[in-house]
Amino acid sequence: MDYYNQITQPYLYHLKHDHKHYKLKLEILGEFENVIGEIIKDVSVTAQGQINIEYNQITRRSCSLSLVNVQGKFTPNQNRWFWIDRKFKMWLGMSFGEDTWWFAQGVYITTSANGDTHNVAIEAVDKGGALDGTLKLNLLEGKYVVEKGSMLADVFTNTLLLRTVNRAIDTTEPIIDTSFKTIPVEVDIEINDGEYISSLFTNISELYGADVYYDVNGRLTVAKLVDGDRWNGYAYMASQYDFDLSNAMYSESAIDYGYECYNAITVFTNINAKDADGNPIENVTYTAFNNNPMSPINISAIGVRRMDAVEVNWIQGLDSDAMRERCKAMADYYLIKNSMQTLSISFNSAIIPHLDVNRVIRITDRYKELDSEKFVVNSITIPLSADNMSIQATSIKMLPIDENVEKGVV
Secondary structure (H helix, E strand, C coil), rough: EEEEEECCCHHHHHHHHCCEEEEEEEEEEECCCCCEEEEEECCCCCCCEEEEEECCCCCCEEEEEEECCCHHHCCCCCCCCCCCCCCEEEEEEEEECCEEEEEEEEEEEEEEEEEEECCCEEEEEEEEHCCCCCCCCCCCCCCEEECCEEHHHHHHHHCCEEECCCCCCCCCCCCCCCHHHHCCCCCCCEEECCCHHHHHHHHHHHHHHHEEECCCCEEEEECCCHHHHHHHHHHHHCCEEEECCCCCCCCEEEECCCCCCCCCEEECCCCCCCCCCCCCCCCCCCEEECCCCCCCCCCHHHHEEEEECCECCCCCCHHHHHHHHHHHHHHHHHHHHHCCCCCCEEEECCCCCCCCCCEEEEEEEEEHHHECCCCCEEEEHHHHECCCEEEEEEEEECCCCCCCCCCCCC
C-alpha cells in the first residue's frame, strides 16, 4: 500500500530498525499543475543528484537529478516534459515489504536540462524562483502599489493572480495563517519599477513578522514566524525526529560555535522632515537585547555585542509611536536571525524523507554533552542515492526570550 505524507508508527519503526529501500517519483505537471505524466525509479548508490533545502524566505528548495534517456524520451525540447518553465513535483519514498511511504519534496520549475542519447541532467528550483528573479520572471514594469486598508491575505492572493503576458503568476491557492486574514495594511506599500514580485512579499514578511515560502506541495505559505513567540515558540514545538549517538541514524557530527555573534541590535529612523503642523518629526529608535539566562551569548554572559545599527525608512502615514513599534518588530526579527547563526551542529543521517527546515529535532550525544537537546533545522541536503543525508541545525538555547527583550541603550 502507498501512504502519502503520513508519519505512522509502522513507518517510524521501519525507519529505525529495518533495511530501507528508497524510491524517487516525479509527477510531470501541466499549466495548472495537473498531473500529466509520471516517472518512478529506484534510488541506487550510483544515482546522481540531490535536493537542497534552506530556511529562507520565498525560495527554499532546489534540486538536481539525472535520468536515463531511453529512446530519447527526456531529450529537452519544447514538446517534451523538461523544458523552459516546465514544472514537476518530486516525491521521495521509503519501501518496507509491500508498503511505501511517500513524502512530497516540493514542486519545481526546470531551470536547465541537457544531455545526450543516454542521460539527461536536470536542474530545478521551487516555485519561489518565479518570484525572486532566479528565472527572470515577473519583473515589474511600472510601480505596483498596495493600498492602505487592503487585507494582508488579499494582497498575497491577488498578487499571485496578476497576469503577466497571457497567464497568472500562480493560480494555486496560497495557505495563509488566519491571523493575517484580519490584518489590514497600515500604509500604502510601493514596489518600484524594475523589482521582482518577491520584493513585495519580503517587505511584508519583515513588517508583519511572517515566513513566506513555497511548501512541499507547491503552495505559497504565509505563516507567523515561530520565533515571533521567541524561544518558547520552538521550545513547545514537537520534535520531527529524535537522534541518538547509539543508533545508525546519527553520525559524523560536528559542533560549530559562531563567535561572531550579536546580542544587541538597534533599528532607527533618520528622517529630516516636518509634520502637518510644521514641527520637526522626532526620530525614533529601538534596541533589542538577548537577556535569556539560558543563552550562552546573553549580555550577562559575554557582554554587549552590537551589530551595526540598521536604518529604516519612515513610513508615510505612521506617527512616532507606530514607527517605534515598527523599529521594535524589525530589531526583534534581526536579533532572532542572528542568534540562530551561533551554536550549530552538522551531522549525517540515513535518509529521513519527512524532515523539513524550521522544525525542531532532538539530539542526544554524550560526547558533546547533549542530552535530548532541541535544535532547529536550518538546512538539509538529501542525495538522490542510497548515501547519507546531511543536516545543519541550531540550538534553541541561543535564542532570546520575548519577556527579556528590552528597549533602551546599554
